[in-house]
Amino acid sequence: RGILMHLCEIPQEHMNELHLPNGLPLIYNVRRKCITLLDDGTGRDPLEVHDFGSAAQYLFRPCELTDDDFIFEEEETPVSSNAKETVLA
Secondary structure, three states: OOOHHHOOOOOOOOOOOOOOOOOOOOEEEEOOOOEEEOOOOOOOHHHHOOOOOHHHHHHOOOOOOOOOHOOOOOOOOOOOOOOOOOOOO
C-alpha cells in the first residue's frame, strides 16, 4: 500500500479509502506510470467486479499501452580484454 501511495501519487489521507482485493495481480507500467489488471478471460470489467473503494480513481488512471511498452532494450556488458577464462573440468 505504501509503495502504491508513492507510485500512484495517492494522498495519504485517501489511503484508508483504498481497498486492495487479495490475490488480484496489479501490473504497474513504469514508463506510463499507471496500473492495469490482468484479464481473467471472463470479459467482465474488473473494476465492476472488485471493490477498490472510493479512492480507486487515484489507482486507475487512463493508461494507453503501445507496442513500444513491451520492447526492452538489451544492455551490452563490456568484456575486459584482461579477463581470464576459467575452465571447469
